[in-house]
Amino acid sequence: MKTTMKALVLLNGNLEVQEVPKPQKAEPGHVIVKIEASTINSGDKFFLKYPTPAGTVKSLYDIRGVSGAGAVLNAGDDVPGEFQGKNVAFYRQLKYSENIVGAWSEFAQVHYLDCVILPENAVTEAYSGSVVNVITPYAFLKQVTAEGHKGIISTAGNSATGIALLGFCLAYDFPLISVVRNENGKNELLALGAKNIVVQSDADFDQQLTALAAELSTTAIFDGVGGQILNKLLPLIPRGSVIYSYGFICDSVPFSFHTSLLAVKNVSIRPFANTSTETVKNSNKLAEALKEIGQLIHQPHFKTKIGERFKLEEINEAISYVSENGGKAVLKP
Numbered sequence: 001m002k003t004t005m006k007a008l009v010l011l012n013g014n015l016e017v018q019e020v021p022k023p024q025k026a027e028p029g030h031v032i033v034k035i036e037a038s039t040i041n042s043g044d045k046f047f048l049k050y051p052t053p054a055g056t057v058k059s060l061y062d063i064r065g066v067s068g069a070g071a072v073l074n075a076g077d078d079v080p081g082e083f084q085g086k087n088v089a090f091y092r093q094l095k096y097s098e099n100i101v102g103a104w105s106e107f108a109q110v111h112y113l114d115c116v117i118l119p120e121n122a123v124t125e126a127y128s129g130s131v132v133n134v135i136t137p138y139a140f141l142k143q144v145t146a147e148g149h150k151g152i153i154s155t156a157g158n159s160a161t162g163i164a165l166l167g168f169c170l171a172y173d174f175p176l177i178s179v180v181r182n183e184n185g186k187n188e189l190l191a192l193g194a195k196n197i198v199v200q201s202d203a204d205f206d207q208q209l210t211a212l213a214a215e216l217s218t219t220a221i222f223d224g225v226g227g228q229i230l231n232k233l234l235p236l237i238p239r240g241s242v243i244y245s246y247g248f249i250c251d252s253v254p255f256s257f258h259t260s261l262l263a264v265k266n267v268s269i270r271p272f273a274n275t276s277t278e279t280v281k282n283s284n285k286l287a288e289a290l291k292e293i294g295q296l297i298h299q300p301h302f303k304t305k306i307g308e309r310f311k312l313e314e315i316n317e318a319i320s321y322v323s324e325n326g327g328k329a330v331l332k333p
Contacts, residue, residue: 006333007063007105008315010048015315020061023109026076027099030109031083033090038068038103039129039304040318040329048319058100059092065104065331066092069118069128079112087124088115089297091131094280104312106333113286116294127297129160129304129328134293137165137222139279140244140272141174142289144220151175151218153209153237155225156246158185159326160305165222166194167301175216177209179229192301200229210236222246222272239265244272306330 005022008015026032044066059065069089075081092100095111102108116131118124144152152169156162157180169176170193177196180186186197196216198208212218213236221243223230230243237243261267274280279289296302307327310318321329 005106006312007061007102008065008312008331010062010064015048015064015319017312017315018061020063020105022107023101026074026079026109027097028077029079029111029113030076030097030099031072031079031088031112031115032074033068033070033088033108033110033115034073035068035103035106035108035333036070036087037125037128037309038065038105038108038331038333040065040321040331041067041129041132043132045319059102060100060109063102063105065102065108067129067132068103068108069124069130070108071124073107075112082117083112083115087118087122089118089124089127089131090115091135093132093275094135094286095283104315104331113283113290116290116297118294119298122298125306125330126303128306128330130164130297130302131293133160133304134164134297134302135280135289136161136246136274137168138289138293139274139277140165140222140246141168141172142279143272143277144242144244145174146278147220147242149217149220149242151177151213151216152220152222153177153179153213153218153233154222155179155229155233156222157181158188159224160328161224161246163189163192163301166192167296167299170301171296171299175218177212177216177218179209179233200232205232206236209233213238220244234261234265234267237265237267239267241265241267243267243269245269246272304328304330 004019007020009018023032075084090110092110092114095113097111219238219241224246279285305327307323309330309332318329
């Protein structure tokens with residue numbers, strides 16, 4: 001039996017395919033997954049440029065990649081029996097472990113609380129980048145509901161995270177206003193059942209958003225963009241709103257405002273990360289969340305947008321890949 005495997009390892013700042021020890025027997029609480037596909041997320045690219053923050057989950061042998069999907073070959077002690085032999089999608093940042101083996105490899109090892117069991121008839125590759133985009137809006141919805149908010153404005157629009165947030169809001173009948181850049185984004189969300197969409201380029205954007213926000217009491221703002229859109233939203237959102245800052249892809253434009261606006265509207269701004277929520281920090285709640293997600297993940301809102309497929313040896317091309325419709329580069333070991 002082969003005792004090594006191919007994996008993408010970070011060496012002297014460069015990603016290289018290396019032969020590393022293959023995980024043989026799953027550690028307690030962990031599963032060994034034969035990787036069908038793994039994705040390259042924006043977070044993967046970010047942490048290739050910047051040092052990993054202290055306390056985050058690292059991988060043995062410095063194998064990169066946090067998202068993937070495949071078949072469970074071996075389950076360690078303390079893993080619920082339903083995981084054995086099942087196809088799973090995972091995000092290896094949810095449960096801290098010193099035994100993690102990253103996703104950009106032939107075989108990964110992750111804690112079972114990083115995993116969602118996929119439906120029997122699901123195409124495994126279609127969920128190879130899903131969990132990272134699904135756990136965030138799930139945890140966000142749980143948090144803002146507990147904090148007393150009655151509705152959400154999402155600047156994440158028709159991004160993968162924005163679409164997943166739409167899926168949960170539809171499932172739990174929670175009011176959501178989705179902000180999109182153009183008519184194509186609006187049409188994509190309409191096809192997925194969205195009811196309240198505002199297009200940034202519309203001449204009456206301000207009036208539409210102000211009226212909808214007042215009607216639906218959307219005081220929780222999920223911001224995955226930053227910069228220019230926040231400058232536009234701040235005067236329009238309801239008094240007492242909270243802006244939860246999750247992303248900053250529009251970091252070329254600063255978020256600027258007169259402080260009197262905060263005082264007049266009683267708006268506050270807070271960072272948001274799924275790892276800081278009770279959903280993820282509490283193991284019992286995390287287990288419940290992953291089961292709940294597993295019951296909904298067959299819906300189209302939770303699938304990974306697949307762009308192009310690459311071999312591990314084509315990592316440089318994969319990292320450089322940009323899709324016009326938001327599709328992710330997928331690595332196939």
